[in-house]
Amino acid sequence: MKWTPSTVLRKKVWAEGLFTLTVSSPEVLPFHPGQFLHLAVVEDEERTNRPYSVASPHGDELDFFVVLVEEGKLTPKLWALDVGDALEVSEKATGSFTLEKTPDAKHLWLIATGTGLAPYIAMLRTSEPWSRYEKIVVVHGVRHHTDLAYQDELAAYRGTYGKQFEYVPVLSRDESPDALFGRIPQCMESGTLEETADCELSKNDSAVMLCGNPAMLDEMESKLGNREMVKHRKKKPGQIVIERYW
Ligand SMILES: Cc1cc2nc3c(=O)[nH]c(=O)nc-3n(C[C@H](O)[C@H](O)[C@H](O)COP(=O)(O)OP(=O)(O)OC[C@H]3O[C@@H](n4cnc5c(N)ncnc54)[C@H](O)[C@@H]3O)c2cc1C
Numbered sequence: 001m002k003w004t005p006s007t008v009l010r011k012k013v014w015a016e017g018l019f020t021l022t023v024s025s026p027e028v029l030p031f032h033p034g035q036f037l038h039l040a041v042v043e044d045e046e047r048t049n050r051p052y053s054v055a056s057p058h059g060d061e062l063d064f065f066v067v068l069v070e071e072g073k074l075t076p077k078l079w080a081l082d083v084g085d086a087l088e089v090s091e092k093a094t095g096s097f098t099l100e101k102t103p104d105a106k107h108l109w110l111i112a113t114g115t116g117l118a119p120y121i122a123m124l125r126t127s128e129p130w131s132r133y134e135k136i137v138v139v140h141g142v143r144h145h146t147d148l149a150y151q152d153e154l155a156a157y158r159g160t161y162g163k164q165f166e167y168v169p170v171l172s173r174d175e176s177p178d179a180l181f182g183r184i185p186q187c188m189e190s191g192t193l194e195e196t197a198d199c200e201l202s203k204n205d206s207a208v209m210l211c212g213n214p215a216m217l218d219e220m221e222s223k224l225g226n227r228e229m230v231k232h233r234k235k236k237p238g239q240i241v242i243e244r245y246w
Pocket residue numbers: 036050051052053054064065066067069071072073074075076095114115116118243244245246
């Protein structure tokens with residue numbers, strides 16, 4: 001892997017341990033929104049690195065939306081970074097979790113848990129989803145209300161695009177009048193997800209992107225399978241595109 005020198009420009013803390021690093025990485029090559037890069041911290045000549053979805057489109061400044069895994073190897077080092085600190089970013093992004101690899105449909109469902117929201121933020125900041133889909137629904141499942149990062153940006157899309165955009169937060173450990181309670185697959189089964197989004201999640205009308213906790217991905221794939229929805233492949237078109245974080 002080729003590494004490029006980078007610097008932290010901003011650190012936005014959404015909640016303790018949940019943060020977005022904006023990094024100056026001018027040597028990173030152009031990529032598609034939804035792709036991922038590797039971040040590395042070098043200490044005592046030892047490089048620790050992990051893959052991260054880029055939470056912004058390509059540019060001189062790149063955003064990464066990260067959660068601190070306390071017992072993890074890299075995230076405690078990323079959490080400790082501050083404005084002006086150095087890190088390394090891989091030069092070339094990879095991954096096929098992109099709109100280019102997602103089928104056309106009337107409705108685009110962007111479903112995430114935790115930091116799985118990152119690739120969708122990158123996509124929503126470009127014109128492509130808005131010109132390709134009649135309706136875009138972002139479903140964000142987190143533990144607590146304070147983990148609902150990017151709420152202002154998501155609310156602004158509603159302001160700009162009106163009913164073309166729906167945002168459905170789902171809280172598993174807090175109850176709140178502005179969010180569904182429980183886990184995403186259960187909300188889909190009970191019908192509250194589609195009711196709140198005012199949008200059908202069906203084989204004929206929908207393309208579905210899933211990103212984040214692997215248990216959520218597996219459960220959603222299985223439950224969408226009950227609606228005859230399957231993974232999208234070049235040779236065998238379907239409706240579902242998946243990014244697995246661990
Ligand atoms: C394609 C891809 C894109 C990724 N994009 C992001 C991203 O945008 N933001 C991000 O925070 N992470 C992302 N990850 C996960 C990231 O690569 C690291 O695994 C994570 O940051 C933990 O690193 P660590 O060294 O601190 O922990 P490790 O020592 O590697 O421990 C890993 C353990 O931490 C937990 N874990 C890992 N990632 C997460 C997470 N995001 N949320 C909750 N628990 C987690 C799991 O239990 C996992 O087994 C992505 C992973 C992949 C494969």
